[in-house]
Amino acid sequence: MKSKNILSLVVIFAALAIISSQSLAKDSQIDKKVNDLIAKMTLEEKVGQMAQYTIHGANDIELENQIKPLVKKGGVGSFLGLAGKNTPELRNELQKIAVEQSRLGIPLILGYDVIHGYRTMFPIPLAQSCSWNLDLAQKAAAIAAKEASAAGQDWTFAPMIDIARDPRWGRIAEGFGEDPYLCSLFAAAKVKGFQGDDLKDPSSLAACLKHFAAYGAVQAGREYHTVDISKRTLWETYLPPFKAGVDAGALTLMTAFNEINGIPASGDPYLLNDILRDQWGFEGFVVSDYNSVFQMISHGYAEDAGDSAVKGVTAGCEMFMESKASIEALPQQVKDGKLSEKVIDEAVRRILKIKYRIGLFENPYVDTTLADKVTLTKENIAVARQLARESFVLLKNDGLLPLKKNKIKTIGIIGPLANNKDDMMGTWAGSGDPNDAVTILDGIKQQIAPGTQVLYAKGCDVDSDSTKGFAKAIKVAVVSDVVIMVIGESAELNGEAHSRSNINLPGVQRRLVELVKATGTPIAVVLITGRPLTISWLEENVPAILVAWHPGIQAGPAVADTLFGDFNPSGKLTVTFPRTLGQVPIFYNHKNTGRPANKKDRYTSKYIDVHWTPLYPFGYGLSYTKFDYSNLKLNKKKIKIGDSLIVTADITNTGDVAGEEIVQLYLQDLFASVTRPVRELKGFTKLKLNPGQTKTVSFVITKERLSFYNDKMKYLVEPGDFKVWVAPDSVSGLEGKFTVTAN
Secondary structure: OHHHHHHHHHHHHHHHHHHHHHHHHHHHHHHHHHHHHHHHOOHHHHHHHOEEEEOOOOOHHHHHHHHHHHHHOOOOOEEEOOOOOOHHHHHHHHHHHHHHHOOOOOOOEEEEOOOOOOOOOOOOHHHHHOOOOHHHHHHHHHHHHHHHHHOOOOEEOOOEOOOOOOOOOHHHHHOOOOOHHHHHHHHHHHHHHHHOOOOOOOOOOEOEEEEEOOHHHOHHHOOOOOEOOOHHHHHHHHOHHHHHHHHOOOOEEEEOOOEEOOEEHHHOHHHHHHHHHHHOOOOOEEEOOOOOOOOHHHHOOOOOHHHHHHHHHHHOOOEEEOOHHHHHHHHHHHHOOOOOHHHHHHHHHHHHHHHHHOOOOOOOOOOOOOHHHHOOOHHHHHHHHHHHHHHOEEEEEOOOOOOOHHHOOEEEEEOOOOOOOHHHOOOOOOOOOHHHOOOHHHHHHHHOOOOOEEEEEOOOOOOOOOOOOHHHHHHHHHOOOEEEEEEEOOHHHOOOOOOOOOOOOOOOHHHHHHHHHHOOOOEEEEEEOOOOOOOHHHHHHOOEEEEOOOOOOOHHHHHHHHHOOOOOOOOOOOOOEOOOHHHOOOOOOOEOOOOOOOOOOOOOOOOOOOOOOOOEOOOOOEOOOOEEEEEEEEOOOEEEOOOOEEEEEEEEEOOOOOEEEEEEEEEEEOOOOOOOEOOEEEEEEEEEEOOOOEEEEEEEEOHHHHOEEOOOOOEEOOOEEEEEEEEOOOOOOEEEEEEEEOO
C-alpha cells in the first residue's frame, strides 16, 4: 500500500513539474516576443501603449478624424467605454486597424465597467456580499464575462474591493462591505469568475482590482476626498482584499483618486512598487483611475503635466486612463533627461505581456454573431433570480411575513420604487437595459393566488417634496388586507460622485409610511437601497422590513418569492446599519477603549442622546424559521504557536420550515503588543436545515487566523488568551476561550 502511495506521489510531482516547465517556457516565449517588439518601437509608440482613452459617445466624425488615425499611428493602447448595439463590429474594425494597418500590429485592449453584470444585471456588489455565497457570486462574474466578451470587451474594471465603513460614500454600493476577511474572499471569487481557468478563453475578461488603495476611507464619506490613516490600519483593514485578489491571479489593478497620508495613490511608489511588486510579486500592470495622474497637480503633488507623468510612471502606474496631457508630456520628459526610457520600457513590457497572456495577439477579433446566443439566457436569468433572493436581508418580522397567498383578498402595493424598472438596476448598470427588469409590482402580480386583487399607488417620487400622490395611497391602504411599501433610494443616489450628507429615507417617503400606518393596515417594507439608511422609525413602527438593495433584473420575481415564502430569506448584513448619522463611521470590529461603553457608568465611551450600539449589526439577518446554537466545543484549551484548534457547535432548526443559516466564527485576542478588535470574523459556513434537524459545524483555527501585525509591524502570532464565538451575527453567539503558548 505504501509503495502505491509513493508511486502516486511520484506521478503527481512529475506531472506538476511538467506543467511548471511548460508554464515557464510559455512565459519565456512571451518575454522574448515582448522584448523583440519593444526593441522595434519608437518612444512615441511606447508611450501610445500607455494611453487609454474614452470612446463612449464618440460620433462618426470623431471616429474617422480622430480615433481611427490615432490607432493607425500606434498612439493608443486601450479604449474604455465601447458600448452600443454594434459594439462587436466596431471593436473588430478598430482592432483591424491596430493589427493590420499600424506599423507594429499591436492589438488594442478594450476595457469596460462590468461591475455587477453586462446585460444580465445581478444585484449590486454590496447586496451580493450579503448572500455570503462565494460560488454564486463567482458564477455571476463568469456570466458577466461571457456576455461582455461576446460583445467585444477584453477587460473589466472590477471587482471594487475597497473596505467601506461610511455609508455616506456613494461607492459603498460597489464593494463587498466593511470586513477585510469577507471582502478578501469575494475579491478572489470575482477574479476567478471573470478570468476563468484559461486567460485565453474568449469568454473570459481580465479583472482589475480597484481602487488601490484605501479609497473607502475618504474623509466624511465624500467622493474623491483625502485619506489619512495609520500604516497599521492600511495593512490590517484596506490591503488584505487586494492581496487576496493578487494571489487569485488578477491581471491588473487600478489606482485610487485619493491620496494616502500626503501622497496621491497614482504616484505612490510605496503602494505600487514596494508593496504591490516587491512584496507581493504582482506581474500584471497598473492603470490609473480616470485622469488621476494629471489630477496630481490639483492635489498639489505635481507641478505640471510633465511632472505628473514622471511621478506616475516612476511610481509604477503603467497605463494612464484619460490623463491625456500627462501622456502627451511623457516623450519630452525622456528627451529632457527627466525620465529614463528604461522606465517607459518596463511599463510597456507589462502591458504587452498581459495582451499576450489573454490571447489578443493570437485572436484579436470577436465573433459578431455570438452575443445574441450567450446574452440573457435562461440560465443567466435564473442565476440573477437566485443571487437576488440570497442577497435579501430580513431585518424585522413580527410574524407578518411570509404572506399567505390564499388568505389575502386585497393586497396594496405602495411606493415610488414598486413599479420601477430603472432603479432595480442599481449603480454602474453597464450595458443593462431597464426593459429587461421585472418590477416588484409585476413580480407580485405574477405570484398572487387566483381571485386576489392587487391595488397600486405610487404615493410620491423617491426624492421629492410633493405629496400629491398621498391621497390615492391612503385609499389603497384603507381597503387592503396588507400593504407592501417599496421605498428607499433610486439608483442615481448611489455610486461614484453620489455621496450623501444624510442617509435618511429621501424626500417625503417616511411621511407616506406614517400616513399608511395610521390606516391600521399591516405594512411590510421592502427597502431598495445601495447603502445602509437610518431607519430607526421604521424599526419601531412597522412589523416587517426586508432590505432588497438594488436587486437587478429579477427584482420582482425574487421579492415575490421571498414575501410569499417560496424562498426563505437567509442573507446577513455585511455592513452595519447605524441608528443615526452621528454614529458614522460605525463597524463591528472596532477597538475597545480604556473605558468601554457601560450604560451604568456615565464616564464610559458612549453617547448621551442615543444608544452606542448599531440598529442592525454586521452579520445580522432573520429567517422565517429559528435556529438554536448549542454545545460549543474546543478540542484543546491550549495550543502552541503554529498548532491548529478545532471548534465545533450544534445548530438546530427549531422552527416549522426549512431554512439556511450563515454560521459565523469570530475571534478576539484579549491582550497583545498592540490593541486588537473586540471581534474579528475568521470563518463562516452556510447550513441548510429542515425543521427539527441538527447539524454540527466545525471550524479550524489555524496560525493564519491568529496572526496580526505586532508593534514592529511583523505578521505573526503572539502567545496569549483568546475568545472565540460561533454566532449568528457579530454581537451574540456561543463563547469559548483558549490560550496560545510559546513554542
